[in-house]
Amino acid sequence: MSPRAEARGTSSSAADPDPTPAAAEDPEPGWTTTDRRDLHRGRVVLVDHGVLLPDGSASRYEVDESVPFAVATLVIDGDTVLLSRQYRYPLGRWILDLPGGAGNAGEEPADAARRELEEELGLVAPEVRPLRTHAVNPGRASWLVHVFACTTPTTAGTADRSDPSEQVRLVRMPVAELDALIAAGDVVDPTLLIARAAAAEQGLLPPVAPR
Template structure:
């Protein structure tokens, strides 16, 4: 790779419940050294719960870092060594109470490659069956079923600002229109 930075050393700066932060010394392509602050994240699964009527089950929850209630796709952090598909099934059930007859991996994306190694694994869930949500004790959310067409308008009106959710809604729209086969 022409622009690769070679890692010289790594030092853990912070160890948390969701993320760790490391300071990496790197050798640049021009031979100079630089420092990088890297957020280490186990990754997360994002679920696109699509109904037969082209609606998505969404979750509305307060997000402290942005001090706002956001409308998002169900998602959650991978447990240590957890398979992303297992995480997707678990998070779908925990956050919405739904089970899916079919769960298909659609896409994997790097959420913020400028400073984090987090990968988001995006799954399409179909053949949905309602049950009871069993959220974590520190999680407060409301489930909403919204037509994809309305969600697209909400993106353009700045009512949906979460990047993973925007990606998932755009993928759902392409799948509905038959522009994307999975």
């Protein structure tokens, strides 16, 4: 259990008749960074942090600082969605996910989303709409993923096929088929799952049918 979880677990006793709701509590103290050293710099940037914990003890924590942020876009065309399919080596399998990638320092997330959409699928998006921002791996990575929706794509762009390890295939799929794959547990990409739910919340797609 983390120090944060332990502190929360002992903040009130079981006999307390009126425990303070978690949402109303004062923010718990965070960790203080005392030093940093690079462990690896490549496509993945891993940095070893020295940290001072709230109880005064010192520790070290390895953080993935590979990118400033990441983006992904759910393309919606009527009752179909346009997804990407690519081989994910760490999983050893082909999966469905969303076109996207790393943003650049100083780049607006929406601009990065449009750029990645064209680079990966050759689709030009006149505009994109924010869906959700989430941390894909908050226990290890420092960066957030900004998820967008696009409802007005064109195919006037040119996909970038220069990297042989990033061969992305365009998949057009009825929303009902995507929902069936999700229900069957065949969609493993968390950002795609989040985008599907957020699009329904914003009225861009129908609610996911209960099964």
